[in-house]
Amino acid sequence: MNHLSTEFSPRPNLKYPFEKGFHPKPGEPKEVADGVYWMHVPMPISLDHINLWLLRDGDGWVIVDSGLDSPICKQVWDQVFDSFLTPESVKRIIVTHFHPDHIGLASWLARRCECKIWITKGEFNHYQAIVNREPKTHTIAAKQFVDEIGFPEGYADTYMRFFSVDEKDPLSRVQEEQCEFIKDGDELLIDGKSWQIVMGNGHSPEHACLYCAELATLISGDQALPRISSNISVYIINRLEDPLGDWLDSCARLRDTIPNDTLVLPSHQEPFIGLDLRMQQLIDDHHAQLNRLRLKVVEPTTAFEACSVLFDRELNEGETLMATGETLAHINYLWHRDEVSREPNINSLEPNNRDSLIYTTRK
Numbered sequence: 323m324n325h326l327s328t329e330f331s332p333r334p335n336l337k338y339p340f341e342k343g344f345h346p347k348p349g350e351p352k353e354v355a356d357g358v359y360w361m362h363v364p365m366p367i368s369l370d371h372i373n374l375w376l377l378r379d380g381d382g383w384v385i386v387d388s389g390l391d392s393p394i395c396k397q398v399w400d401q402v403f404d405s406f407l408t409p410e411s412v413k414r415i416i417v418t419h420f421h422p423d424h425i426g427l428a429s430w431l432a433r434r435c436e437c438k439i440w441i442t443k444g445e446f447n448h449y450q451a452i453v454n455r456e457p458k459t460h461t462i463a464a465k466q467f468v469d470e471i472g473f474p475e476g477y478a479d480t481y482m483r484f485f486s487v488d489e490k491d492p493l494s495r496v497q498e499e500q501c502e503f504i505k506d507g508d509e510l511l512i513d514g515k516s517w518q519i520v521m522g523n524g525h526s527p528e529h530a531c532l533y534c535a536e537l538a539t540l541i542s543g544d545q546a547l548p549r550i551s552s553n554i555s556v557y558i559i560n561r562l563e564d565p566l567g568d569w570l571d572s573c574a575r576l577r578d579t580i581p582n583d584t585l586v587l588p589s590h591q592e593p594f595i596g597l598d599l600r601m602q603q604l605i606d607d608h609h610a611q612l613n614r615l616r617l618k619v620v621e622p623t624t625a626f627e628a629c630s631v632l633f634d635r636e637l638n639e640g641e642t643l644m645a646t647g648e649t650l651a652h653i654n655y656l657w658h659r660d661e662v663s664r665e666p667n668i669n670s671l672e673p674n675n676r677d678s679l680i681y682t683t684r685k
């Protein structure tokens with residue numbers, strides 16, 4: 323979820339302390355640094371697992387991320403609570419960001435463990451804005467967003483259903499009174515060691531990573547994944563923003579502030595060493611995409627047309643939606659820097675495209 327499985331050219335220089343493809347059995351967390359345990363949780367979606375982390379804290383535990391709100395993820399927690407730690411021993415739950423595979427079971431866990439959820443204010447506010455959408459206003463905004471992309475005839479209806487408002491039981495959602503707020507630079511004392519909150523932006527508004535210099539370990543969430551690129555997207559709620567600019571700044575900041583020999587514990591795939599290199603690869607890949615886009619927008623183009631250039635391969639519906647969101651993030655990057663104009667496509671020869679936007683290099 324929230325990632326296009328784009329595996330770019332082979333990346334031989336990252337080091338993997340565990341064999342590629344290895345993961346602990348669900349329900350049997352594995353210690354990867356002193357007092358830091360890796361939990362592998364299967365998910366019933368195309369991104370088929372998430373890594374959660376358990377930090378020993380004296381006689382108790384801290385949980386980092388919660389898993390998707392689905393029966394299979396709940397089952398894994400049941401196994402862990404049967405055989406590894408008790409719900410009463412959990413002192414707090416830290417949520418890196420608002421995406422459903424990370425926050426999904428946080429409220430359920432917090433009630434079960436009778437503890438608080440620690441999250442940044444930016445993530446919580448964004449989450450609230452999404453779960454509390456007013457259906458009618460949201461549908462109008464979604465229709466405008468889909469129209470602006472310039473999908474070919476027949477596509478728009480398909481994509482509208484991805485924007486339907488989720489009708490979940492409000493009790494399964496995180497409530498403000500369950501939360502404690504954390505911010506960039508905060509230090510949490512866990513098992514006598516300092517864990518620093520290092521914020522990243524662009525994949526989500528205020529994504530929290532956790533860095534422990536004493537253990538030379540970074541819990542990176544979706545901010546640093548070894549082989550897939552995190553989805554950087556413009557959607558309805560941030561349609562005028564520049565998440566790619568934020569993301570590139572965050573990658574540079576992580577590259578320049580966290581030592582390269584740090585063990586990185588990502589939310590997907592395996593732990594790795596080589597953060598500097600990985601951040602630079604991601605920066606270079608996005609700049610390569612921006613250069614492809616610059617060549618395309620020499621001629622006026624819609625977001626959908628630009629998408630087929632940036633993602634020149636077969637994509638299913640969900641991937642197409644993420645790819646158009648990511649294309650828009652690249653377009654907005656150029657637009658925010660006055661490299662392209664953004665105009666209504668009123669003269670389109672295709673009547674269904676007259677509500678789309680057209681982007682052209684500024685001469």
Ligand SMILES: [Zn+2]
Pocket residue numbers: 324419421525526544
């Ligand atoms: Zn995410």
